[in-house]
Amino acid sequence: MEKLLLNKYDKPTGMHYKIxxxxxxxxxxxxxxxxxxTFLLIPIGKELHFSNVLLSYILGASLAATALGGxxxxxxxxxxGRKKVLQWTIITYSLGTFLSGLAPNFATLVLFRVITGFGxxxxxxxxxxxxxxxxxxxxxxxxxxxxxxxxxVGIALAAIVGGFAAPAIGWRMCFILSGLxxxxxxxxxxxxxxxxxxxxxxxxxxRETGGLSKFLTLFSSRYRRLFxxxxxxxxLDMSAYWFTYAWLPGYLNQQRHFSMAKSALWMIxxxxxxxxxxxxxxxxxxxxxxxxxxxxYSVIMALGLFMITIWWKAVEVYPPVILSFMFLVxxxxxxxxxxxxxxxxxxxxxxxxxxxxxxxxLARGVQFFTPVIIAVIAEKYGLGGGISLAAIFALLTGAxxxxxxxxxxxxxxx
Numbered sequence: 001m002e003k004l005l006l007n008k009y010d011k012p013t014g015m016h017y018k019i020x021x022x023x024x025x026x027x028x029x030x031x032x033x034x035x036x037x038t039f040l041l042i043p044i045g046k047e048l049h050f051s052n053v054l055l056s057y058i059l060g061a062s063l064a065a066t067a068l069g070g071x072x073x074x075x076x077x078x079x080x081g082r083k084k085v086l087q088w089t090i091i092t093y094s095l096g097t098f099l100s101g102l103a104p105n106f107a108t109l110v111l112f113r114v115i116t117g118f119g120x121x122x123x124x125x126x127x128x129x130x131x132x133x134x135x136x137x138x139x140x141x142x143x144x145x146x147x148x149x150x151x152x153v154g155i156a157l158a159a160i161v162g163g164f165a166a167p168a169i170g171w172r173m174c175f176i177l178s179g180l181x182x183x184x185x186x187x188x189x190x191x192x193x194x195x196x197x198x199x200x201x202x203x204x205x206x207r208e209t210g211g212l213s214k215f216l217t218l219f220s221s222r223y224r225r226l227f228x229x230x231x232x233x234x235x236l237d238m239s240a241y242w243f244t245y246a247w248l249p250g251y252l253n254q255q256r257h258f259s260m261a262k263s264a265l266w267m268i269x270x271x272x273x274x275x276x277x278x279x280x281x282x283x284x285x286x287x288x289x290x291x292x293x294x295x296x297y298s299v300i301m302a303l304g305l306f307m308i309t310i311w312w313k314a315v316e317v318y319p320p321v322i323l324s325f326m327f328l329v330x331x332x333x334x335x336x337x338x339x340x341x342x343x344x345x346x347x348x349x350x351x352x353x354x355x356x357x358x359x360x361x362l363a364r365g366v367q368f369f370t371p372v373i374i375a376v377i378a379e380k381y382g383l384g385g386g387i388s389l390a391a392i393f394a395l396l397t398g399a400x401x402x403x404x405x406x407x408x409x410x411x412x413x414x
Contacts (some may be wrong), residue, residue, distance in 0.1 A: 070361020163264020301332020
């Protein structure tokens with residue numbers, strides 16, 4: 001009797017949940033390592049005498065490196081497998097974060113944050129492809145969304161470390177200790193199988209084209225339009241996200257005069273919203289469709305952003321009200337849960353990870369300019385003025401999703 005592929009099962013099994021757990025853990029610390037820097041901006045700037053613009057260039061460089069990491073690791077994953085590349089990405093970003101704690105100057109800190117960004121760029125797409133290829137179609141959205149909850153958990157963890165641990169142990173030790181997630185690789189190596197859908201594809205096409213050819217395939221007549229549409233979608237959404245989070249802790253600290261600890265607590269509220277948003281998006285998308293889900297969540301994010309920036313003065317005397325809008329900002333970012341299932345359903349197995357990693361991380365790489373733009377705008381309009389632009393990008397994301405076909409419940413192409 002022929003053995004069923006994991007994605008042909010009626011419901012998830014224990015092996016599915018192991019794949020989910022390890023992919024989720026990799027994403028938690030992936031995002032934690034990337035975002036931790038934003039919570040350490042102030043102490044780093046004070047010790048190394050960096051201006052806000054210089055600090056923004058360092059963050060921008062790490063975001064740009066995610067583009068290269070997304071393309072390179074995406075190609076490698078389609079060539080050598082999901083499991084191996086998942087391990088390589090975790091080791092890379094953990095090493096970069098560890099070395100960041102040893103940086104003596106601007107040049108070395110940029111280099112080490114670039115290494116971090118390079119590893120970060122590969123992990124998301126590899127994990128989402130892994131889940132997309134192994135989970136049954138009818139629940140793909142919700143379990144892809146569950147993996148995405150690693151992002152708000154990672155940010156909340158970064159807020160705790162940056163807001164409470166950093167004042168006690170210093171920013172350098174925060175980075176050094178944050179290299180420990182590399183130990184996750186031990187569990188991945190021992191407990192996870194390779195994607196059986198990828199193995200089947202590999203067996204059928206043992207002399208498949210090389211990595212560069214896979215990337216160039218995205219610009220062939222068959223996939224060019226779809227890939228460009230996907231890239232535009234992720235650029236818009238990434239802009240909404242990084243215009244929000246690149247300087248949000250600094251905005252609360254510098255413009256709203258919060259202590260680092262209070263800023264961290266408010267960011268945790270935002271990430272509580274993010275966790276609920278990421279978690280519920282998958283259920284919403286599986287029931288009503290990918291396109292309506294994106295539109296609804298983008299409007300929620302935009303509303304929250306306008307209230308905590310442009311209209312802050314109108315509600316500042318009511319802290320619970322402001323906190324509720326902080327929660328909505330995080331909740332709206334739940335639309336990022338849609339990318340794993342959506343891209344899995346749009347592209348075939350042979351180029352799935354290449355397409356996913358390239359679209360998602362080229363868009364993140366474009367965000368090199370975002371922290372710098374906010375820092376420049378802040379000189380005239382304050383950090384809130386720069387962050388408020390995120391709302392416009394969120395609304396554009398909710399509109400652009402409608403150029404795609406609806407893919408709810410679609411069986412994956414081999």
